[in-house]
Amino acid sequence: MPSVFFLGATGYVGGSVLVAFRERYPSLPITALVRNPAHVDTIRSTGVAVLQGSFTDTALIEEQSYAHDIVVNTADSDDVPFVEAILRGSRRRADEGKAKSVFIHTSGVAVFLDDGKDGRFDPGAKVWNDNDEDDIKAITPDRLHGQVDFPILQAGKEGYVETYIISPAAIVGDSRGPVNNGSFFLKFVVQFYTALQRAVYVGEGSNHFTLVHIDDVVDLFLRVFELSVKPSVSTSPHARYFIATSGPVAWKTIATVVGGELARRGLLADSTPQSVALADLPPMVSFMGASERVVGERSLALGWKARPVSLEDNIERDIDAVLNVVRG
Numbered sequence: 001m002p003s004v005f006f007l008g009a010t011g012y013v014g015g016s017v018l019v020a021f022r023e024r025y026p027s028l029p030i031t032a033l034v035r036n037p038a039h040v041d042t043i044r045s046t047g048v049a050v051l052q053g054s055f056t057d058t059a060l061i062e063e064q065s066y067a068h069d070i071v072v073n074t075a076d077s078d079d080v081p082f083v084e085a086i087l088r089g090s091r092r093r094a095d096e097g098k099a100k101s102v103f104i105h106t107s108g109v110a111v112f113l114d115d116g117k118d119g120r121f122d123p124g125a126k127v128w129n130d131n132d133e134d135d136i137k138a139i140t141p142d143r144l145h146g147q148v149d150f151p152i153l154q155a156g157k158e159g160y161v162e163t164y165i166i167s168p169a170a171i172v173g174d175s176r177g178p179v180n181n182g183s184f185f186l187k188f189v190v191q192f193y194t195a196l197q198r199a200v201y202v203g204e205g206s207n208h209f210t211l212v213h214i215d216d217v218v219d220l221f222l223r224v225f226e227l228s229v230k231p232s233v234s235t236s237p238h239a240r241y242f243i244a245t246s247g248p249v250a251w252k253t254i255a256t257v258v259g260g261e262l263a264r265r266g267l268l269a270d271s272t273p274q275s276v277a278l279a280d281l282p283p284m285v286s287f288m289g290a291s292e293r294v295v296g297e298r299s300l301a302l303g304w305k306a307r308p309v310s311l312e313d314n315i316e317r318d319i320d321a322v323l324n325v326v327r328g
Helices: 012-024 037-044 058-067 080-095 133-137 146-158 184-196 214-228 251-264 283-289 297-301 315-327
Strands: 004-007 030-034 049-052 070-073 101-106 161-168 170-172 200-202 208-213 241-244 247-250 274-276
Touching (some): 004 012, 004 058, 012 030, 012 214, 030 037, 030 058, 070 080, 080 101, 080 161, 101 146, 101 214, 146 161, 161 214, 170 184, 200 251, 200 283, 208 214, 208 251, 214 241, 241 297, 247 251, 251 315
Parallel strands (some): 004 030, 004 070, 070 101, 101 161, 161 241, 200 274
Antiparallel strands (some): 208 247
């Protein structure tokens, strides 16, 4: 079987994917990079080999990417030097005449955010489709996550590595990973709202984000992995890009549900969300004025199907997981 170098084993997404890989492919040789020494034994107990090191250990990452048939990155969608090290290892492998390696990378549908700034949903705005290669070709380095997606797509185009990109919506639900972790999206929102001491949305808050359940993201990883170990059906990396989304949620709803739960726990004084102008918020949350409109036709063609997701359904457990991580 092919050997796998796995990045992100202790994370919310990566831990769940790792467990699913071990269940589906118990004899698959996996080596996981683990940053925190306290987590080494926990990850090793899943039956994988463990290397302890940092994402800044680019020489180690390059060497392991060179040595393995498949690299799975669930760790960081925005770290350019980290991804460049993976690609260098893949290129060196190809240059030395070894079998072409596979790189499965995790991005996010925020790469398709529109340029909205007023918190208003535009029903006539473009819908991005993973089955439209021109839409994937439109990803540029100046887009959120594009600084990493673009060079990965270019590497796939050059042909020295076979690239696959999975681009999930905001993920909710219980992680199955060996290390306790909560939704990155909700962790970000919770930390922002508690620091601000109010739940906010931009303008009328009708602008859309999209959601997907963690179990459905894991299912798509398994399907893409199965695809990656078969003879390639496409020479285009733009035809190996997969969106994972269940459906939209308005930002006012996010603020109402999360703010209400935080107020119930005494972490906010008021559960009523407030409308603000984007100019009154820090640049790091500029996306709160914009919308995502995406469909995953290519993912659906693999037989993948996402369950309907309601933020309200899992909010107590999701916030429990996030606060355990934040407090831990």
